[in-house]
Amino acid sequence: MYDIKQAQEIVNKALIAANVSKEPAGLYEPIAYALSVGGKRLRPALTIMGCNLFTDSVEGAIDAAIGIEVFHNFTLLHDDIMDNADIRRGNPTVHKKWDENTAILSGDAMMIKASQFVTRTHESYLKSVLKTFNKAAIQVCEGQQYDMNFENQSFVAEENYIEMIRLKTAVLLAASLKIGAIIGGASSEDAQHLYNFGENLGLAFQLQDDLLDTYGDSKIFGKNIGGDIVSNKKTFLLIKALSTAKGDGLTELKDYIKREEFDRDHKIDTFKRIYDSVNIKEATEERIKYYFNLANEELDKIGVKEEKKTLLKEFCESLMVRTK
């Protein structure tokens, strides 16, 4: 059984072998750039690991895994245009390094390339794999739309936020695992349990990202702390605080959200003080634990030997350890 590092290595080798560079350079260079600037290769590694739960031979899952990684990077490329983001993983985004038209068209070509990779899957699994892939892909678009909608809403309900991160983040992790399971020959029940595992893991993972943006250690987290607070981003923490805080705390929070000029550190400190007063950190940690436990319950239901699940369990624990 491969661990996550070995699965990532398989993916990185396959990505290099699948070198997409050809003519016209104006189309393919930005794609090669977007795929080369790194990332954890988390989704394709999950595909390999999902497959490996049910079979020792994971070769049949590599093309689909690569397709999922190319798809994921396509969504980042187009999201960066929509969010007007200058930097991704420490490097200039494609629309900044080239221009917006390049980013649109190269992104489109990446989406098609992603489909091409997934379509290389063996015919006996192809329809099932493509249905899972396409459904997740369209849900990621739906999630991005809700995320953009929320920017213009003064109130976002907690359940709507959870549904947004489910669509934008969790379903692709879930689909990555399920596609691996399908190619590994899993029963449809086991494939669905693995999907549910991934979906709950994805929710826990995104909530943890929200938490770390405010309460994390910038050295470990790898980005500046408090960015979400500064930009009024409607994360689980802010949504929860707006529905939990009362009296002066609530008024102070709402007033600060409207202020266009402020001292960055003062804003972060103020929000954290209000969050602390209504135990937002604990509430978020509790919710993360809730989804993490749901994920593990789904993993328990899968009909393979416990030792086969161990690496996947260890891997999710390693994802979660960052909150502590």
Add this chain to the structure above:
Amino acid sequence: MYDIKQAQEIVNKALIAANVSKEPAGLYEPIAYALSVGGKRLRPALTIMGCNLFTDSVEGAIDAAIGIEVFHNFTLLHDDIMDNADIRRGNPTVHKKWDENTAILSGDAMMIKASQFVTRTHESYLKSVLKTFNKAAIQVCEGQQYDMNFENQSFVAEENYIEMIRLKTAVLLAASLKIGAIIGGASSEDAQHLYNFGENLGLAFQLQDDLLDTYGDSKIFGKNIGGDIVSNKKTFLLIKALSTAKGDGLTELKDYIKREEFDRDHKIDTFKRIYDSVNIKEATEERIKYYFNLANEELDKIGVKEEKKTLLKEFCESLMVRTK
């Protein structure tokens, strides 16, 4: 055997039945709008007709046909952003009616929807159909990239222009027919002949579009005459004129291309006078005829009864009659 009108009706009915409207409205309303503002449904009709050449029952080709139409409309949506076009088929473009982010994301969702429709194809043809579809899709992106490159080049060689329109326009017409043929149970040789037929027809069709933009009747053509000349668009006509004209004519043409201020009608008249002096109209008509004849030769090679080919032949003649 269905004629083109009947094939278009099948497509329009299926498009209505495949109503893509759902939540979030911000994502799906622009898609419904883009699909509702018309168009000739040429590509899906060709899929139906391509299938109908080999079998009486075309039901199996309808989903793929719809997928191709949705894909084509996705490319128009993103091309309109890149070209900063305000109007498409007499209606505001999506990025003008909504905004650019909406047009990017709804376009992305359309591309995925297109794949979903194509993926509904029966498993026995699925891999072959998807390979043909994805290859054409990526070539359309390559064609768009070359087209954008040409805008910034002072010189474009005739063969590079032909390659650009082959990628941007012809291969999708070819793939539309071939996908129909595959689903209709054609041999791979016949499917390839039909592809070659569509590719040559597409080249003839695009060159005719170039010709009509300068020499057409605006009432029949449906758009203002001379737009390509006014915008210095590197069409077959201009490329041919720049390589054929000599002396004063060539100098006049090159000087006019550089002028930023000019009288629209005077520019059109001047270009047409220079074009006429070196027989550009005749040279273009000759080239159209060349591809049209190549198309028909490919059709002749297909192993089905002559009467089955008649409707397809009549249809391409009806496309071509507009030049005369």
